[in-house]
Amino acid sequence: xxxxxxxxxxxxxxxxxxxxxxxxxxxxxxxxxxxxxxxxxxxxxxxxxxxxxxxxxxxxxxxxxxxxxxxxxxxxxxxxxxxxxxxxxxxxxxxxx
Amino acid sequence: xxxxxxxxxxxxxxxxxxxxxxxxxxxxxxxxxxxxxxxxxxxxxxxxxxxxxxxxxxxxxxxxxxxxxxxxxxxxxxxxxxxxxxxxxxxxxxxxxxxxxxxxxxxxxxxxxxxxxxxxxxxxxxxxxxxxxxxxxxxxxxxxxxxxxxxxxxxxxxxxxxxxxxxxxxxxxxxxxxxxxxxxxxxxxxxxxxxxxxxxxxxxxxxxxxxxxxxxxxxxxxxxxxxxxxxxxxxxxxxxxxxxxxxxxxxxxxxxxxxxxxxxx
Numbered sequence: 001x002x003x004x005x006x007x008x009x010x011x012x013x014x015x016x017x018x019x020x021x022x023x024x025x026x027x028x029x030x031x032x033x034x035x036x037x038x039x040x041x042x043x044x045x046x047x048x049x050x051x052x053x054x055x056x057x058x059x060x061x062x063x064x065x066x067x068x069x070x071x072x073x074x075x076x077x078x079x080x081x082x083x084x085x086x087x088x089x090x091x092x093x094x095x096x097x
Numbered sequence: 098x099x100x101x102x103x104x105x106x107x108x109x110x111x112x113x114x115x116x117x118x119x120x121x122x123x124x125x126x127x128x129x130x131x132x133x134x135x136x137x138x139x140x141x142x143x144x145x146x147x148x149x150x151x152x153x154x155x156x157x158x159x160x161x162x163x164x165x166x167x168x169x170x171x172x173x174x175x176x177x178x179x180x181x182x183x184x185x186x187x188x189x190x191x192x193x194x195x196x197x198x199x200x201x202x203x204x205x206x207x208x209x210x211x212x213x214x215x216x217x218x219x220x221x222x223x224x225x226x227x228x229x230x231x232x233x234x235x236x237x238x239x240x241x242x243x244x245x246x247x248x249x250x251x252x253x254x255x256x257x258x259x260x261x262x263x264x265x266x267x268x269x270x271x272x273x274x275x276x277x278x279x280x281x282x283x284x285x286x287x288x289x290x291x292x293x294x295x296x297x298x299x300x301x302x303x304x305x306x307x308x309x310x311x312x313x314x315x316x317x318x319x320x321x322x323x324x325x326x327x328x329x330x331x332x333x334x335x336x337x338x339x340x341x342x343x344x345x346x347x348x349x350x351x352x353x354x355x356x357x358x359x360x361x362x
Contacts, residue, residue, distance in 0.1 A: 004142040023139045025219065061218065061311040062136035 002090040009078045009096045016072030016096050018043070020080045021064050028057045037085055038063070044079040045069060072096050124284055128362070135360035137229060137306045140221065140313045144230025147223055153203030162198035164191070164231065175235035176355045179252065179344045180243030188243065188252040190343045191231060192224050192317045193335035214334050215318050218311040225313040228304045228358075235355045240300060242347035249344065252337075256345025259338060260291060266328035271342070273327075284362055293349055300350035302359030309362055316343050 003023025010017050027036040038059065043051035050069060069078075074096055081091035149158050164174035165182065179190040185197055192214070199210040216222035243249040263270040274280070275290040288295035304315045320339045324332050332339050 006138045021136050021139050064134040
């Protein structure tokens with residue numbers, strides 16, 4: 001079971017500011033341990049995919065992502081999910097405040 | 098000739114602080130950047146889960162633990178620690194009190210509960226998660242460690258004495274590093290912790306997440322590691338000495354609104 005995630009989404013005059021935290025070891029090849037890192041991050045706004053990101057081992061442990069989405073009103077559903085190289089995943093959903 | 102010499106001295110004095118000011122600004126910028134990307138809230142979430150998880154021979158959670166504001170009251174509890182607890186007849190900091198609740202409420206043995214008080218990046222400890230959660234419930238509350246009961250006053254005095262007491266392999270005291278203005282080690286400024294204006298921002302942001310090793314660090318760890326750095330024998334977890342130092346530092350920082358858990362380089 002993947003560790004917790006936390007997200008905040010706030011509407012700010014035409015854009016939505018999203019900040020999401022993920023619990024993940026993000027183990028690199030350098031550590032001598034088996035590689036274990038998040039590969040894909042998907043962001044959905046009211047069920048529609050708005051961001052599909054591929055990230056690498058270069059991202060830190062317990063990563064934080066912050067970004068702005070065009071549009072978005074209070075109450076919109078924002079969903080962020082990640083998938084790692086071992087096939088583990090986690091999802092969080094929140095309403096825009 | 099004398100006047101000319103005076104001008105040179107004044108120029109020299111103004112040039113040095115300007116450079117130091119730039120360095121300070123850059124360090125502040127860096128600290129702000131790491132704070133923005135801090136995963137501290139994830140530790141708070143895990144801590145909340147642990148707080149509510151039934152454990153030990155009695156199979157109960159810590160939710161009935163009295164941190165000084167009544168059983169189970171978390172709001173503002175951290176900001177008022179360390180303090181004297183009548184039921185244990187001693188001054189306790191957060192971790193000592195948690196240990197007390199683990200042994201009394203949950204019926205766990207001290208050995209089992211302290212088996213792993215400091216974690217690592219792959220597996221943080223129970224104390225670290227719980228500290229993050231409980232400290233987070235004091236955001237905005239002014240620091241007000243106990244300083245009225247005779248045992249609280251005694252702890253403060255002992256902490257103060259320890260702060261200035263030189264010993265160990267390198268004949269150092271806390272004040273050897275934290276006793277002079279404008280000193281730093283690489284990026285890390287060394288606050289003069291016996292002065293309230295320096296102790297305030299520090300005590301208001303501990304416990305804290307440390308970016309350089311991806312670990313959450315507690316106050317007991319902070320004191321323990323300072324003693325390691327000074328090459329002293331390792332202090333015992335939740336000992337009179339570590340509690341006294343935490344009491345001394347927190348009383349010195351009294352009045353500062355708590356804004357942790359913080360994020361350190």
